Structure formats: C-alpha cells, structure tokens
Amino acid sequence: MISSDSSRASGLSPLARWLSAIEKDFKFPNEDLSDVVSNVLFFQRNWMGFHVPAMLKVAQRIYNDVARDFSEPVANYEYYLSQVEGLFLPPGVLDLDEYGLPLPITLRFTGFGMRMGGSLNETLDSFITLARNSTVRNQLSEVELWFADDVLAGLGASL
Known part of the structure; x- marks a missing residue:
C-alpha cells in the first residue's frame, strides 16, 4: 500500500x-529505486511503445485471414494501436520527449496551456512561448527549469 x-x-x-x-x-x-524506475521506463517505452502494438498487428492479421475464410467482417485495430503506441496520451506529448523534455515535464506544460494535437511546429512554438513566460517559469522547479532551458537551447530559442 x-x-x-x-x-x-x-x-x-x-x-x-x-x-x-x-x-x-x-x-x-x-533492486534499488533506480532499478525500479528503469524497469518501469523500459516497460513503458519498449513494451507499450513497440512490443504490444506489434503483437496486436499480428493478431489483427491472423484474425483477418481467418475471418475472410469464413466470410466474416475483418478487424481494424488501427485506432487502438495508435493509442497504445502513444501511451494513451494526447498527440504530440511523446514528440517532445524526442527533444529531451521528459514526459512528466511535458505534462506540466500542458497544464499551463501548451497546445497539443496540432502540428509539431505549433506544439514547439507553444512550448517555447510558455518556457519563456516568467509566470510559468516561477512555477517550475530547478530541475524542470534545467530541462526546459536545455530544450530551448536545443531548439535555438534560448531565453
């Protein structure tokens, strides 16, 4: 508990x-706490992001092959697969991870009103605007600021 x-x-x-x-x-x-965190992240990134969707695609192909033989409707798991691959998060959240912004910090920025779901450029522009905003910056921890500043520098949009 x-x-x-x-x-x-x-x-x-x-x-x-x-x-x-x-x-x-x-x-x-x-195991220590670092091992526990590593195991959770490994599962999240590898199993939920890759292995589970791959298995569902195989299951869909097998089912559809059998369904066609029996003149049954075929299955389409594409929407569910996209949700699993995106870890059931709003579109664009995982994109920022590729720029070095960890998921929990990205979620903090969505709480500040960062636009998600549009184009990647819109999301990045929204992040840059918020990461430069003094009101938002005052609500971030030292670690969150370090990550935000690092991403800003990588985007060529330093303070």
Missing part, C-alpha cells in the same frame, strides 16, 4: 513516504 498511517505519523514528507512505500512494496530483492 502506498501510504500508511505509520509513515504519516513519522513526520516524513509525502515524497519520502511514497519512495519508502515503493521501496518496500514494489521492488524485487537486490
């Missing part, structure tokens, strides 16, 4: 309680 009454009573911060619970409940023997 992620939170417990005993950890609340100990005076630990919410983050410390959460990390303690993860370490206690979700890691295998001989």
